Amino acid sequence: xxxxxxxxxxxxxxxxxxxxxxxxxxxxxxxxxxxxxxxxxxxxxxxxxxxxxxxxxxxxxxxxxxxxxxxxxxxxxxxxxxxxxxxxxxxxxxxxxxxxxxxxxxxxxxxxxxxx
Numbered sequence: 001x002x003x004x005x006x007x008x009x010x011x012x013x014x015x016x017x018x019x020x021x022x023x024x025x026x027x028x029x030x031x032x033x034x035x036x037x038x039x040x041x042x043x044x045x046x047x048x049x050x051x052x053x054x055x056x057x058x059x060x061x062x063x064x065x066x067x068x069x070x071x072x073x074x075x076x077x078x079x080x081x082x083x084x085x086x087x088x089x090x091x092x093x094x095x096x097x098x099x100x101x102x103x104x105x106x107x108x109x110x111x112x113x114x115x116x
Contacts, residue, residue: 032101037075
């Protein structure tokens with residue numbers, strides 16, 4: 001055998017073992033953030049309103065401090081929403097909403113409270 005053939009054989013065997021033992025890296029788990037939590041809280045709040053299509057929440061620049069991260073998956077949002085009541089009048093309502101990320105783009109509302 002020529003030296004070049006031996007090198008090719010060694011390289012082939014090496015690549016074979018690497019290919020057989022290769023495993024894809026584990027998928028990275030999504031890490032939720034305050035922005036996502038706030039946006040999800042809006043959906044939970046809208047579900048409780050008389051006229052959800054009229055809901056107006058603070059602009060992103062305004063709600064910077066409205067979200068507190070409790071742990072890696074749980075957030076507490078204290079904010080407000082303007083929406084129409086049963087009589088069609090626009091009212092501002094404060095709310096507190098605790099949301100938790102369950103994985104696979106699924107969120108749950110642990111608690112929601114509407115203040116004055």
